[in-house]
Amino acid sequence: MTPADLSAAIVRIIAALQAAGSLGAGELPAEVVIERPKNREHGDWATNAALQLSKAFGTNPRAFAELVAAELRSVSGIASVDIAGPGFLNITLDAAAAGELAKAIVESGTGYGTGTDLAGQKINLEFVSANPTGPIHMGGTRWAALGDSLARVLQAQGAEVTREYYFNDHGAQIDRFARSLLARARGLDAPEDGYGGAYIQDIADRVLAGTADDILALPDDQAQEKFREYGVELMFGEIRQSLHDFGVDFDVFFHENSLYESGAVPKAIERLRELGHIFEADGATWLRSTEFGDDRDRVIIKSDGDAAYIAGDIAYYLDKRSRGFDRCIYMLGADHHGYVPRMMALCAAFGDEPGVNMEILIGQLVNLVRNGEPVRMSKRAGTVVTMEDLVEAVGVDAGRYALARSSANSMLDIDLEQLTKKSNDNPVFYVQYAHARTRQVANNAVSLGVDRSEFAPELLNHASESELLAKLSEFPRVVSQAAEFREPHRVARYIEEVAGSYHRWYDNCRVTPLSGNPVETIHRTRLWLNEATGQVIRNGLSMLGVGAPERM
RNA sequence: GCCCCUAUAGCUCAGGGGAUAGAGCGUUGCCCUCCGAAGGCAAACGCGCAGGUUCGAGUCCUGCUAGGGGCACCA
Numbered sequence: 001m002t003p004a005d006l007s008a009a010i011v012r013i014i015a016a017l018q019a020a021g022s023l024g025a026g027e028l029p030a031e032v033v034i035e036r037p038k039n040r041e042h043g044d045w046a047t048n049a050a051l052q053l054s055k056a057f058g059t060n061p062r063a064f065a066e067l068v069a070a071e072l073r074s075v076s077g078i079a080s081v082d083i084a085g086p087g088f089l090n091i092t093l094d095a096a097a098a099g100e101l102a103k104a105i106v107e108s109g110t111g112y113g114t115g116t117d118l119a120g121q122k123i124n125l126e127f128v129s130a131n132p133t134g135p136i137h138m139g140g141t142r143w144a145a146l147g148d149s150l151a152r153v154l155q156a157q158g159a160e161v162t163r164e165y166y167f168n169d170h171g172a173q174i175d176r177f178a179r180s181l182l183a184r185a186r187g188l189d190a191p192e193d194g195y196g197g198a199y200i201q202d203i204a205d206r207v208l209a210g211t212a213d214d215i216l217a218l219p220d221d222q223a224q225e226k227f228r229e230y231g232v233e234l235m236f237g238e239i240r241q242s243l244h245d246f247g248v249d250f251d252v253f254f255h256e257n258s259l260y261e262s263g264a265v266p267k268a269i270e271r272l273r274e275l276g277h278i279f280e281a282d283g284a285t286w287l288r289s290t291e292f293g294d295d296r297d298r299v300i301i302k303s304d305g306d307a308a309y310i311a312g313d314i315a316y317y318l319d320k321r322s323r324g325f326d327r328c329i330y331m332l333g334a335d336h337h338g339y340v341p342r343m344m345a346l347c348a349a350f351g352d353e354p355g356v357n358m359e360i361l362i363g364q365l366v367n368l369v370r371n372g373e374p375v376r377m378s379k380r381a382g383t384v385v386t387m388e389d390l391v392e393a394v395g396v397d398a399g400r401y402a403l404a405r406s407s408a409n410s411m412l413d414i415d416l417e418q419l420t421k422k423s424n425d426n427p428v429f430y431v432q433y434a435h436a437r438t439r440q441v442a443n444n445a446v447s448l449g450v451d452r453s454e455f456a457p458e459l460l461n462h463a464s465e466s467e468l469l470a471k472l473s474e475f476p477r478v479v480s481q482a483a484e485f486r487e488p489h490r491v492a493r494y495i496e497e498v499a500g501s502y503h504r505w506y507d508n509c510r511v512t513p514l515s516g517n518p519v520e521t522i523h524r525t526r527l528w529l530n531e532a533t534g535q536v537i538r539n540g541l542s543m544l545g546v547g548a549p550e551r552m
Numbered sequence: 553g554c555c556c557c558u559a560u561a562g563c564u565c566a567g568g569g570g571a572u573a574g575a576g577c578g579u580u581g582c583c584c585u586c587c588g589a590a591g592g593c594a595a596a597c598g599c600g601c602a603g604g605u606u607c608g609a610g611u612c613c614u615g616c617u618a619g620g621g622g623c624a625c626c627a
Contacts, residue, residue: 039572048570051607061607085571086607131627173627284625295554295623302625309627337556338622364557365621406565409557411620413564427564427576433590444587485568493566496575507583507592515586530587552590 001077001097003034003477006045010089013071014053022067024058036474040463043082043090044098044470050087061087098469099457099525105472105532106452113475113539117483119158124325125151128243128250129166132235133177134199135386136242138366138414139333144387145403145545146363147331148248149488152543157483162325165243165250166316169232170257171309178228181207185216185227207231242387247396247545259315265307268315269300277349287314289345292354298342314346317358321350329359329486331408337362361486363408369415385414394426397546401428404544405492427496431537432549434499438534439550441511445527448512452531454524464505465529471501472536479543488544495540502533 010032017023032049050065057064062083069081069089077097082090105112127147130140151161168174180194185204190196207230208215215226236253243250259265269285272278277288283303287310290297300311320328332339340362344354352358368385390399405427406412445451460469475494482490511526513519538548 035570037571038567038574042571046571051570088571090571168627171627176627282625286625299625304625306625308625312627334557334621336622340556362556367620402564410565411558415564429590430576433588437588437591441587448587450587481568487568489566493575496566500575503591504593506587510587512587552588 001093002473003045004031006034006047006091007031009075010047010049010068010072013068014049014057016071017067018057023064026053026057029053036470037090040467040470042084042088043080043092044466045091045093047089047091048087050083050089054087065089094458095461095466096458098466098473099460099529101469101473102457102460102525102529102532103455105535106528109535110539110542112535113479113543114156115158115476115480115483117157117480118154121159122324122326123154123159123161124164124320124323124328125154125161125331126164126166126329127331128248129168130239131168131173132232132239133173133195134197134235135388136239137387138368138385138390141246141387141390141399142366142403142408142412143331143333143363144243144246144248145400146408146488149400149404149491149544150331150486152545153479153482153488153491156479156543159483162252163248163250164252164254164320167236167253167255169236169255170260170312174228174232175224178224178231181227181231182220182224203231203234206234210234245396246387246391247400254316254319256312256316259312259319260307264315264319265311268318269311271318272314272346272349275349275351287342287346287349289342289349292345292348294341294345298345310342310346313343317343317346318350321352321357327357327359329361331361331363334362334364334411359486361408364411366403367411367413369413390414397432398426398428401431401492401544401546402426404546405489405496407487407489428546429552431495431499431541432547433552434502435534435537435541435548436550436552437506438502438530438537441506441530442527442534444512445523445530448519450512450519450523450527452524452527454521455528456521456525459522459525460529462505462509464501464508465526468498468501468505468529468533471498472532475536475540482543491540491543495537498533498536498540502537505529505533 008031011029014023015028018026018028032047033052034045034047037043037046050061050068054061054064065083065087069083072078072081072089072091077093078091079094080092082092084090125147127143127150128136128140130136136144148163151163154161176191176194180190180196180200181204183190183194184201185208190200204227207227211226211230213226215223218226240250240253269278272287277291278300279286279288284299285301287298287300298310299308300314302308317328330343340360343360344358347354347358393399394402402414403412460466478490478494482488509526511523511530513523541548
């Protein structure tokens with residue numbers, strides 16, 4: 001008995017009551033809201049239908065609820081229906097109807113929790129896209145964890161997702177990067193506007209070691225070009241490796257520079273010109289983005305002839321669309337939120353629908369603190385904490401989980417010292433331990449002769465079992481909402497609750513009999529519930545890219 | 553000045569209009585003679601301020617305060 005079943009049953013009842021003349025002439029709803037009461041004493045499910053609908057049907061909430069409850073009680077699978085407060089209907093399923101879920105989950109396996117909300121959608125999800133001028137710092141690491149989890153959640157709803165990384169290997173910052181490498185290689189200080197981190201020396205050394213050419217013998221401009229070429233390539237490999245080690249593998253690494261080499265940029269601008277959204281002024285080429293809600297028009301070709309950064313984005317968006325993506329989702333840091341209106345404007349300028357064909361998710365930045373003191377992160381100054389640092393300190397699972405369990409809207413404080421010292425603080429262990437426990441229980445069951453040859457769901461009637469079953473039943477809805485709201489952290493919060501319910505059940509209900517006692521139907525039935533719980537935790541952890549260990 | 557995000561327990565954070573606001577960590581007290589105590593039970597501690605909408609507001613709206621981020625022919 002799912003929420004959808006209950007909703008349908010209630011709508012049918014309302015229709016019947018109306019036909020019988022017990023209710024006035026209201027408009028029949030397509031469905032009613034069925035939700036999980038916060039308090040278990042209020043039953044398995046509750047609906048506010050009476051509060052919402054009574055007025056339209058010419059009665060009051062209480063009377064409406066009485067009429068519906070009387071009919072609902074005779075629906076099979078429903079144990080009791082109570083009316084509470086101003087007119088809530090609290091519905092309790094009978095143990096057998098609730099318990100059936102355990103078997104259904106085991107039989108669905110990895111499919112439990114998936115859905116078809118986004119079936120047929122081709123989604124391009126761009127995230128991280130950190131500049132190739134240094135290693136990935138905590139901000140990018142957060143997007144890696146969150147973005148990859150979002151991709152998994154979207155896929156769980158049937159979407160075809162391409163994970164994409166926009167590699168900014170073009171423009172002035174890369175020149176600065178190359179100049180910095182050259183300066184370091186020659187033993188000079190970093191240029192005024194250059195990068196000063198210690199890793200610059202390291203990269204410069206590796207560039208020199210990695211090539212037979214005597215780069216330092218070249219004149220500055222040629223040497224700088226060599227450092228640009230090799231340095232970017234080195235960083236590209238490095239970044240890709242770090243991401244891979246973090247469990248994040250992109251389908252496409254899109255090189256910004258390729259847009260310039262292929263002529264895609266002028267082509268895209270030409271397209272906009274044909275559409276009438278381009279004008280020339282002050283020696284520059286402009287996009288009339290104010291026509292689409294931006295607060296000012298934007299230069300796309302500067303008066304010195306160079307392309308502005310947005311020129312690449314224009315061509316890049318067009319490229320994504322031409323590759324058949326219905327939805328292009330961008331995950332950007334809060335430091336880029338001012339960029340959103342012009343991005344949406346360029347989307348609209350191409351005749352697309354902002355918010356549909358282009359969606360931009362803004363995530364707040366990660367604050368680094370050390371012993372309670374905020375630490376300013378700056379690539380230029382070299383005070384970065386990298387993805388690799390995090391993995392080294394706490395491992396991939398704990399790192400990913402810590403970053404993926406909070407909403408992107410909240411800024412996050414990461415105290416590396418704290419995480420290093422007491423990694424057990426991380427809730428991932430609470431969840432992973434619960435999973436390991438399900439495996440351990442299963443192993444013990446095997447050795448004591450408990451198997452799944454019987455299933456009597458009506459025996460799953462302990463309070464902790466109905467709590468656990470109720471919790472497990474929420475998984476599909478949680479995943480669906482995580483996908484809809486683009487909030488994978490909901491999955492993490494949910495499996496923490498599952499873990500809690502499981503631990504309580506474990507303390508109350510034994511899967512294996514006490515020594516000297518025979519194996520009974522209830523033990524075999526509970527083994528199904530144990531398996532179902534393990535499955536849900538595994539499925540949830542997998543959506544977060546976190547491992548589900550057999551033992552800790 | 554304008555824009556975005558945030559403000560919930562000692563700490564880090566959930567809570568997308570419903571009933572008694574939750575979790576982890578931390579504190580205090582219990583529970584290992586049977587599936588791993590990395591666990592469970594119990595206690596204490598809470599929605600920044602002021603209005604508004606609603607039968608009902610932590611949740612929606614407005615204003616204020618505080619913190620973070622952003623407002624280029626930079627990328």
